[in-house]
Structures are given as C-alpha cells and as structure tokens.
Amino acid sequence: MKVIKNSLSTIFMALCAIVLMPAQEAMAQNLDVPYVPTRQVVVDAMLDIANVSENDVIYDLGCGDGRIVVTAAKKHGATGTGVDINPERIAEANANAREANVTDKVRFVEGNLFEVDLSEATVVxxxxxxxxxxxxxxxLLQLKPGTRIVSHAFDMGDWEPDQTIEVDGSTIHFWTVPERK
Incomplete structure (x- = not known):
C-alpha cells in the first residue's frame, strides 16, 4: 500500500509539473523585457559614467544575472540591490555574488521593478x-535630487541625458535627478 501511495504521489507531482511548465514558459515570454545580458565592457562603462564609489547604493532594475550589482560591489566597493521578476535570474545572480565574494554587499530580490522601494538608491x-x-x-524623477540614473541602450524620451557615450557599439545614457521646482 505504501508503494502505491508513493507511486501515486510521484505521478501527481509529475502531472503538476507538466501542467505548470507551459504556464511558467508563457509567463516568462510575457515579461516586459527579454533577458539580454549586458557585456562586461558596457557594465564597466556604465559604472564609470555614474562615478560609482564605496559610498553608493546601486539598484539594478531588471538585474538578470546580477553582473552590474556584483561588479559595483567588487570593483567599486558599493552596496546594491538587483531586482528581477524571473526567479531563475535571481538564483543566477545570487550564485554570481557568492562566486565574487560580495554577498555581504549585495542582495537580489524577485519582484516587480515598478513596486520596489528605491528611496535608498544613489545610483539606478x-x-x-x-x-x-x-x-x-x-x-525615477521622484528620487532624491542628485541620484544618478544610467541606462544601457535606451533613453527616456524628452528627458535629455546629461551625457551619452558609445562603448564597443553600445549606447549608454546618463542622467542626474534634478532638484524639484
């Protein structure tokens, strides 16, 4: 009887996985942004243009495998948080932080980037x-004046960047949140 219960349990779990897998794949396909890793040369340039230092708290929205936050911690001494809706990316980011020995400086949050509290950010x-x-x-415009925003590839419409550079075929835009009027 115990063998039958174990077999039924195994079959039930397998069926659940088969039923849920297409739903998870559909969710992944409906994400706002597809996962495309930023090349390391671009990551380095993004952190340089934002003048990231050990005094900074960086938030990477749509962090993917965490490479921006991990690099900010490892090379610049910053602390940071990466946010991504995909649990696989969060697991990857945590593994990359462990490998880089920066788990004391970074954290990764599975969640909606529109809902995360950015009030501590000095760089986004x-x-x-x-x-x-x-x-x-x-x-972003509600963040503390002086907060730095850096974007790989895409701009913010008519909010003119303070600086735009090209690095190895990629465009990087940089803004500073202005004083409120």
Missing part, C-alpha cells in the same frame, strides 16, 4: 525597453 541602472523606461521615469 537600467537595461530595459524604451516603453518600460518611460513608465519608470516618473518614479
């Missing part, structure tokens, strides 16, 4: 699509 990094950047723009 993005590699999102133009539509998503525009949706985030009001939230």
């Amino acid at each position: 990094s993005l590699y999102l699509l133009p539509k998503v950047n525009m949706q985030l723009r009001p939230k």
Whole structure:
C-alpha cells in the first residue's frame, strides 16, 4: 500500500509539473523585457559614467544575472540591490555574488521593478525597453535630487541625458535627478 501511495504521489507531482511548465514558459515570454545580458565592457562603462564609489547604493532594475550589482560591489566597493521578476535570474545572480565574494554587499530580490522601494538608491541602472523606461521615469524623477540614473541602450524620451557615450557599439545614457521646482 505504501508503494502505491508513493507511486501515486510521484505521478501527481509529475502531472503538476507538466501542467505548470507551459504556464511558467508563457509567463516568462510575457515579461516586459527579454533577458539580454549586458557585456562586461558596457557594465564597466556604465559604472564609470555614474562615478560609482564605496559610498553608493546601486539598484539594478531588471538585474538578470546580477553582473552590474556584483561588479559595483567588487570593483567599486558599493552596496546594491538587483531586482528581477524571473526567479531563475535571481538564483543566477545570487550564485554570481557568492562566486565574487560580495554577498555581504549585495542582495537580489524577485519582484516587480515598478513596486520596489528605491528611496535608498544613489545610483539606478537600467537595461530595459524604451516603453518600460518611460513608465519608470516618473518614479525615477521622484528620487532624491542628485541620484544618478544610467541606462544601457535606451533613453527616456524628452528627458535629455546629461551625457551619452558609445562603448564597443553600445549606447549608454546618463542622467542626474534634478532638484524639484
């Protein structure tokens, strides 16, 4: 009888996995932004243009495998948080932080980047699509004046960047949150 219960339990779990897998794949396909890793040369340039230092708290929205936050901690001494909706990316980011020995400086949060509290941020990094950047723009403009925003590839509409550079075929935009009027 015990063998039958174990077999039924195994069959039930397998069926659940088969039923849930297409739903998970559909969710992944409906993410606002596809996962495309930022090349390390671009990561380094993003952190340099934002002048990241050990005094900074960086938030990477749509962090993927965590390479921006991990690099900010390892090379610049910053602390940081990466946010991504995909649990696989969060697991990867945590593994990369362990490998780089920066788990005391970084954390990764599975969640919606529109819902995360950015009030501690001194730097926010993005590699999102133009539509998503525009949706985030009001939230970013509410951050503390002087907060630095750096985006790989995509701009913020008519919010003119303080600086735009080209690095190895990639565009990087940089803004500083202005004083409120």
